[in-house]
Amino acid sequence: MNHLGFELQPLKIASFDFTCCEGCQLQLANRESTLPEFLALVDIRNFREISSERHDDYDIALVEGSITRSDEIERLKTIRARAKMLVAFGTCACFGGVNSLKNRMPQEAVIREVYDGKAIETMPSMRIGDIVEVDYGIPGCPVSKEEVERIVVSLVSRSPVTLPTYPVCVECKQRLNTCLFDLGEICLGPVTRAGCDAVCPTGNTACLGCRGPAEEINFPAFAQLVRDKELSMADMREKLAFYNGFGDYLEEET
Amino acid sequence: MKRKLDFDIDLHHLPRVEGHGNIRISVRDGRLAEATWAVVETPRFFEAIVKGMSAERVPFLTSRICGICSISHSLASIRALERAMEITPPETALTIRLLAMHGETLQSHALHLFFLAAPDFLDAPSALPIMQSHPEIVRAGLQLKELGNEISTVTTGRCTHPVSLVLGGVSKAPSRELLLRLKTMIAERLPALERTTEFFSTLTIPQFVRETEFISLRNGSAYPSIGGDLVSTDGVVRDEEDYLRMTNEYLVAFSTSKFTKVTRQSSAAGALARFNNNFGLLHPRARAAAAAFGLEPVCHNPFMNNVAQLVECHHIMEDAAMLVDRLLDADLLDIRTAFKPKAGSATGAVEAPRGILYHHLETDDEGKVVKADCIIPTTQNNANIHYDLHALAEQALAEGRNEAETEKLCVILVRSYDPCISCSVH
Amino acid sequence: MIYKVISKPEFISFIDAIVKANNAYGPRQVDTGRRGEPIYQFMPVTSAGEIAFDYTATHSSAKHLFLPFRDELSKFSFTDGNWEQEVRYDAPPIVLIGLRPCDINAVNILDDVMLRGPYPSPYYLARRRNTFIIGMDHLPLADCFCKSMNRHTVNHGFNLFCSDIGDRYYLSINSANAFGFLKEFRLEEPSYEDNCNLIERRKMIKHSFTTNIEVTGLPVFLDIEFDSPIWQKWGDKCLSCGSCAMVCPTCYCYSVEERFDIDLKGSTRQNHLYSCNLVDFAQVAGGHNFRPKNGDRLKYRYYHHYRGFAANDNQQICVGCNRCGRACLAGINPKDVINDLRLERESCMTCVSTSPDRT
Amino acid sequence: MHDLRFNIPGQDLNLEPFALRAPDFQKKCEVMITDRGYKCRITNIVPLSGQERLFLLRIVDPLERELFNFRPGQFLMLEVPGYGEAPISISSSTSNHEFIELCIRRAGHVTSALFEAKQGAIVSIRGPFGTAFPMEQMKGRNVLMVAGGLGIAPMRAPLFWIGNHRDWYRDVRLLYGAKEPSQLLFSYQFEEWQKVSNVKLHTIVENPDGSWRGRSGMITTLFDEFTFDPEETWAIVCGPPAMFKFVCNYLDLKGIPMNRMFVSLERRMHCGMGKCCRCMVGSTFTCLDGPVFDYWSVMNLKEAI
Numbered sequence A: 001m002n003h004l005g006f007e008l009q010p011l012k013i014a015s016f017d018f019t020c021c022e023g024c025q026l027q028l029a030n031r032e033s034t035l036p037e038f039l040a041l042v043d044i045r046n047f048r049e050i051s052s053e054r055h056d057d058y059d060i061a062l063v064e065g066s067i068t069r070s071d072e073i074e075r076l077k078t079i080r081a082r083a084k085m086l087v088a089f090g091t092c093a094c095f096g097g098v099n100s101l102k103n104r105m106p107q108e109a110v111i112r113e114v115y116d117g118k119a120i121e122t123m124p125s126m127r128i129g130d131i132v133e134v135d136y137g138i139p140g141c142p143v144s145k146e147e148v149e150r151i152v153v154s155l156v157s158r159s160p161v162t163l164p165t166y167p168v169c170v171e172c173k174q175r176l177n178t179c180l181f182d183l184g185e186i187c188l189g190p191v192t193r194a195g196c197d198a199v200c201p202t203g204n205t206a207c208l209g210c211r212g213p214a215e216e217i218n219f220p221a222f223a224q225l226v227r228d229k230e231l232s233m234a235d236m237r238e239k240l241a242f243y244n245g246f247g248d249y250l251e252e253e254t
Numbered sequence B: 001m002k003r004k005l006d007f008d009i010d011l012h013h014l015p016r017v018e019g020h021g022n023i024r025i026s027v028r029d030g031r032l033a034e035a036t037w038a039v040v041e042t043p044r045f046f047e048a049i050v051k052g053m054s055a056e057r058v059p060f061l062t063s064r065i066c067g068i069c070s071i072s073h074s075l076a077s078i079r080a081l082e083r084a085m086e087i088t089p090p091e092t093a094l095t096i097r098l099l100a101m102h103g104e105t106l107q108s109h110a111l112h113l114f115f116l117a118a119p120d121f122l123d124a125p126s127a128l129p130i131m132q133s134h135p136e137i138v139r140a141g142l143q144l145k146e147l148g149n150e151i152s153t154v155t156t157g158r159c160t161h162p163v164s165l166v167l168g169g170v171s172k173a174p175s176r177e178l179l180l181r182l183k184t185m186i187a188e189r190l191p192a193l194e195r196t197t198e199f200f201s202t203l204t205i206p207q208f209v210r211e212t213e214f215i216s217l218r219n220g221s222a223y224p225s226i227g228g229d230l231v232s233t234d235g236v237v238r239d240e241e242d243y244l245r246m247t248n249e250y251l252v253a254f255s256t257s258k259f260t261k262v263t264r265q266s267s268a269a270g271a272l273a274r275f276n277n278n279f280g281l282l283h284p285r286a287r288a289a290a291a292a293f294g295l296e297p298v299c300h301n302p303f304m305n306n307v308a309q310l311v312e313c314h315h316i317m318e319d320a321a322m323l324v325d326r327l328l329d330a331d332l333l334d335i336r337t338a339f340k341p342k343a344g345s346a347t348g349a350v351e352a353p354r355g356i357l358y359h360h361l362e363t364d365d366e367g368k369v370v371k372a373d374c375i376i377p378t379t380q381n382n383a384n385i386h387y388d389l390h391a392l393a394e395q396a397l398a399e400g401r402n403e404a405e406t407e408k409l410c411v412i413l414v415r416s417y418d419p420c421i422s423c424s425v426h
Numbered sequence C: 001m002i003y004k005v006i007s008k009p010e011f012i013s014f015i016d017a018i019v020k021a022n023n024a025y026g027p028r029q030v031d032t033g034r035r036g037e038p039i040y041q042f043m044p045v046t047s048a049g050e051i052a053f054d055y056t057a058t059h060s061s062a063k064h065l066f067l068p069f070r071d072e073l074s075k076f077s078f079t080d081g082n083w084e085q086e087v088r089y090d091a092p093p094i095v096l097i098g099l100r101p102c103d104i105n106a107v108n109i110l111d112d113v114m115l116r117g118p119y120p121s122p123y124y125l126a127r128r129r130n131t132f133i134i135g136m137d138h139l140p141l142a143d144c145f146c147k148s149m150n151r152h153t154v155n156h157g158f159n160l161f162c163s164d165i166g167d168r169y170y171l172s173i174n175s176a177n178a179f180g181f182l183k184e185f186r187l188e189e190p191s192y193e194d195n196c197n198l199i200e201r202r203k204m205i206k207h208s209f210t211t212n213i214e215v216t217g218l219p220v221f222l223d224i225e226f227d228s229p230i231w232q233k234w235g236d237k238c239l240s241c242g243s244c245a246m247v248c249p250t251c252y253c254y255s256v257e258e259r260f261d262i263d264l265k266g267s268t269r270q271n272h273l274y275s276c277n278l279v280d281f282a283q284v285a286g287g288h289n290f291r292p293k294n295g296d297r298l299k300y301r302y303y304h305h306y307r308g309f310a311a312n313d314n315q316q317i318c319v320g321c322n323r324c325g326r327a328c329l330a331g332i333n334p335k336d337v338i339n340d341l342r343l344e345r346e347s348c349m350t351c352v353s354t355s356p357d358r359t
Numbered sequence D: 001m002h003d004l005r006f007n008i009p010g011q012d013l014n015l016e017p018f019a020l021r022a023p024d025f026q027k028k029c030e031v032m033i034t035d036r037g038y039k040c041r042i043t044n045i046v047p048l049s050g051q052e053r054l055f056l057l058r059i060v061d062p063l064e065r066e067l068f069n070f071r072p073g074q075f076l077m078l079e080v081p082g083y084g085e086a087p088i089s090i091s092s093s094t095s096n097h098e099f100i101e102l103c104i105r106r107a108g109h110v111t112s113a114l115f116e117a118k119q120g121a122i123v124s125i126r127g128p129f130g131t132a133f134p135m136e137q138m139k140g141r142n143v144l145m146v147a148g149g150l151g152i153a154p155m156r157a158p159l160f161w162i163g164n165h166r167d168w169y170r171d172v173r174l175l176y177g178a179k180e181p182s183q184l185l186f187s188y189q190f191e192e193w194q195k196v197s198n199v200k201l202h203t204i205v206e207n208p209d210g211s212w213r214g215r216s217g218m219i220t221t222l223f224d225e226f227t228f229d230p231e232e233t234w235a236i237v238c239g240p241p242a243m244f245k246f247v248c249n250y251l252d253l254k255g256i257p258m259n260r261m262f263v264s265l266e267r268r269m270h271c272g273m274g275k276c277c278r279c280m281v282g283s284t285f286t287c288l289d290g291p292v293f294d295y296w297s298v299m300n301l302k303e304a305i
């Protein structure tokens, strides 16, 4: 359609997955009520999970998952070379996600635990940005389809892509939730980037920080608050480590 | 004179399945030389990373094993841990969980039937062209999928990776308003299911039979969902805790996912297995739908798994409406039992959309997990897929099919199992 | 204003009738806190039985019923190369039950901000006009300080106000509709004794305040203390989480966002409640942030509340409900911050900023 | 079941004092300012530099075109449908009812969209908003204008004004500085300003390149090129915040009273109507009490510069 004198063109998009649960890709097929409109915004060039058609020309590559094997590095580099824009799609891609929990242990021990010594290749989980340049990150475990829709619309309309800068508490309060700290639990809402509409606290469970840190968070104040409320620091650390979004702050803290 | 056939089929990263798997078939001189199903997914080592984690956080971790059946994983862990630590959740919470399972299965079946399987039968590369050619069918499919997602969202807070399924019950009950909305939504979407059934009855399901053993849960009173005895069509009945003898996992060289077996060379789990073992517990409407397809227990044609899924959708719609009614009468405040962490070990078995799923977890006094074992439905199907491929390729050759036809049949076969590969390599 | 007295059971049937005939909101218990205390919120109610008449205070204010957290301002629909704009102000009527005097004062303050001045907000006016407010007095909580702000009593801005005088409510009827509705119920003229009870009740409320903040002269004082190190001290604690502004009955600062509809055939302009504590509140395109530090932003919230902005004739807009103090995880609350400022002022006489040649 | 007698019809409370002030929904202009704008066509786009362009807008409706009046220094809220609104100074002559000129730098959502837009596109404007330079009060005096970078945008309206009322003023001088020669915008008008409007122009750049013949350095160094009588001179200063400080301090030292120096402030803005509070400086709204402030007020505003 011609708007303001220019045409809004569908994005040539491709979706790839690496080490992950593929839940983020699955979100692309969710929000069924707007799915036809959403699909009209994109020209799907490559999306193995739902289509057997494969084309190598695409402008935007959505890359889901983290990197844990050498063949994945090569595949990722090829994608980077082909894509005009590479989007780290979901928490695993942006921060390493739950896969990173295995980085705490020697990889041999990890393999022994699951595969009984069979020769299985794996390496510490890496985020997409550790290997190639990432143009945008869309965090979330899983990503929020609403946010993805908004971002795709921004790209189609040639607008800058932005994420909320403020923490989850803003959205949580707007949903009139009872704060989990008032119920005696540690919630990462005060330090985590909003955009998920505070789904976890709304379901009465603590935010585990899947969207990574909000802009310029006050981490010392957050740790102090956990201490002041006499909540468990170990619990706080377990939560901060869950999605690997707070690595830098955890180091600072200990 | 007939020419001797020579060909290799090497399908790397089979599309339209969840995760990464390869099909390899080679034919030499018209004879089948190799037929393999190899899973090449990168493993994620969940059993290792869950160690040391607090029990109450575990369901949130294990749900990340799979993006499609996250509710099943979450509930398998919850069941294992609740049994290990002797926690009895309130009745309302159990009902909410059952409803959540229905939502997930409906969503998963709809996704499989419309997005993954249907294109095969219509010779399309994906569901996208079908949206143009059969818009009303796709609309019906989307309506069912949306309903599945809505049930999951209302019951667990989010359709993928549930937020309110917790040890001891659920952390938040759906509001009455949402339940009432769900009720109308279910009623409104029954016609979509009818339309879907009509559509699938026009498709030709390939004829192929390889006798195998079907495994599922059975609890005697209701179509299986969460917990129960482990049973097989060969007459095996075992306790939930005895899951290891129901799986007998072993490693094969060409696959990162393990293989399993019970009494035979291989066994199968999933919608068809549940159907074969629990036909009598299906809602009459579901049974009628099965009859319309000529599906009756015990069916050994793996392609009929698609139909079994459709039959289950009928059952789910009826049962979900009943569960919603039950919740509307229930005490929505009594949803969570407090508990103290304690040492123990137990198994949680649930019927995920693709079949029986086991989590076995062991905790210490502080409620930290010390040992974990997860056996995934697709793992239990891998061996069956592998041997089915072999038999199907043989049959295709015997019927004089060419390379393209053989490849197509094999692909449809694998997809009929609706494999969830990333899940199987967790 | 007309004064009447009504028995409590009769009052409940009145509320029940009005709740059943309208979209109504009232205090409901939504949770039980860590120490077993009930947690209340203004929630939709469908019968009088759902309303917690004896509630203490709601966690969030009722502000969002007048200024929704997200509000649609206008819609554009695009046609090839052109567009049309649609603006709608209509708001369905609602009944709001159980507002405290401070909450009603807060609405009156919002009236000032939103409806006075050169550009009255039609969106706010539509909602305000269509809201039927039933106020109720209560004994202050330990941390309420509305008396210090002189907002513990209210005499306008509601349709009906109820004071609890034992077994009956003393009603102040402030609108024709309210009076019309009440005619259907058994009302009594206030007796001499009722009047005494009302006075007693008022006195008791007035004397029950345990938290007091010295706010006289605060505006000038805040100007003087603009560069005080106190702001940095409290700022260091602040998480910039915006919770305080979300629950506050008078925080109204907002952002405007516009988005394309998913079919690209139109767009929607929305406003979105913001908070001056959020990190990019004063950040402009290009990245410059006029208030980069937590302390700068926190100060602005206090500045707005206790000094007042021009839109409100530089009146204080805090009503003393202390919702922000309760919601703040970092333990920042008006009483402590203001006392700290005053203390600091007394101990150090030299930190007066020396305008105009500040560098 | 529901007793209709208790249905609230709304508008019950006596809000008359407010209602009187509330916008008259029938009256076009008032409604426009709060939520709806004047439709404008972009009739021309002139590239000024890599980052800045001049947009010529023409109000579509002839009646509205006639109605739209503003004073030099005021701004408007420019709506690019689909993208949002941004405050932009009006950079054209107050007497020009045919076109509104906006000089815009590409910065974020709204401005980028405008840079994508093609000639002929339709946008909308609300306004004018804010305070203006007191051109009438300056009558009979010298006017000293100091513009840095994009500060020339709000300066053009007073420049045009002076051109139109040249006999009102005595000596008029414009000091104009930029980072690089290419960022001295409107150089094609320099001659016109000097010859037709009789404005004495001094330019300077911070980082000269090979082709630059003029002076280089900070804008304040231009003050050595001339003298002025502080008693008789009024000043207008527009530019980045750092520049205000230096220039105004200098003028202050030279003896121009603080209340005769005018600056145009910039803050984040979302409504333009004194509601969103994004543009607060101290307790003052940049959108209502500004953007034009005299320097005395600015010095008394907290955090103004």
Ligand SMILES: Cc1cc2nc3c(=O)[nH]c(=O)nc-3n(C[C@H](O)[C@H](O)[C@H](O)COP(=O)(O)OP(=O)(O)OC[C@H]3O[C@@H](n4cnc5c(N)ncnc54)[C@H](O)[C@@H]3O)c2cc1C
Residues within 6 Å of the ligand: C283, C284, C285, C286, D075, D084, D085, D086, D087, D088, D089, D090, D102, D103, D104, D105, D106, D107, D108, D109, D110, D111, D112, D150, D153, D154, D265, D266, D267, D268, D269, D270, D291
């Ligand atoms: C009184 C006034 C006059 C101005 N005149 C001009 C002018 O003539 N030419 C010009 O190029 N720029 C001018 N600006 C700056 C211009 O408003 C911003 O560059 C513009 O708002 C950026 O909007 P955006 O949507 O492109 O950026 P984004 O970064 O996407 O900003 C989002 C929103 O934040 C607000 N915002 C962001 N930055 C600013 C800012 N600097 N000032 C005010 N609001 C902001 C706007 O509401 C904007 O829509 C003026 C600003 C003010 C306050």
Ligand code: SF4
Residues within 6 Å of the ligand: A168, A169, A170, A172, A173, A177, A178, A179, A180, A181, A187, A188, A189, A190, A198, A201, A207, C243
């Ligand atoms: S529950 Fe979490 S997100 Fe919500 S207000 Fe509390 S800390 Fe913030």
Ligand code: SF4
Residues within 6 Å of the ligand: A140, A141, A168, A192, A193, A196, A197, A198, A199, A200, A201, A206, A207, A208, A209, A210, A211, A212
């Ligand atoms: S609340 Fe926290 S953990 Fe939950 S989705 Fe949002 S950011 Fe992720």
Ligand code: SF4
Residues within 6 Å of the ligand: C237, C238, C239, C240, C241, C242, C243, C244, C245, C277, C298, C324, C327, C328, C329, C330, C331, C332
């Ligand atoms: S004052 Fe408290 S509630 Fe407000 S932003 Fe800071 S930490 Fe959050």
